[in-house]
Amino acid sequence: xFDSQPGYAATxxxxxxxxxxxxxxxxxxxxxxxxxxxxxxxxQFAQSVLYAQAQNLAFRQATHNPQVTRPLxxxxxxxxxxxxxxxxxxPTVNALGYTLTRFSIRWSGAP
Numbered sequence: 001x002f003d004s005q006p007g008y009a010a011t012x013x014x015x016x017x018x019x020x021x022x023x024x025x026x027x028x029x030x031x032x033x034x035x036x037x038x039x040x041x042x043x044q045f046a047q048s049v050l051y052a053q054a055q056n057l058a059f060r061q062a063t064h065n066p067q068v069t070r071p072l073x074x075x076x077x078x079x080x081x082x083x084x085x086x087x088x089x090x091p092t093v094n095a096l097g098y099t100l101t102r103f104s105i106r107w108s109g110a111p
Contacts, residue, residue, distance in 0.1 A: 081105045 061068050085103045093100045
């Protein structure tokens with residue numbers, strides 16, 4: 001066992017028995033699997049910084065990655081077609097005494 005810097009928990013190179021490991025109750029400290037019993041690491045960045053980075057990454061993926069945007073756009077198109085058919089077209093056609101047998105929408109491509 002050796003002492004670490006102030007504010008950090010002491011760590012041991014001995015993995016010990018994981019069933020008997022008790023991690024200290026230290027705010028903003030995480031145990032890292034594989035380091036052994038009692039080995040703690042502290043996050044390098046504040047939680048707010050990591051949250052902001054994750055939020056930016058998620059927004060970038062949701063707006064620029066075709067693997068993410070394509071399924072979202074397709075689902076939105078299907079939902080929009082159903083809303084248009086069942087909330088606008090179907091009631092109007094029925095009110096005029098007709099039956100709607102087919103309905104399709106062709107979406108224009110991006111400019």
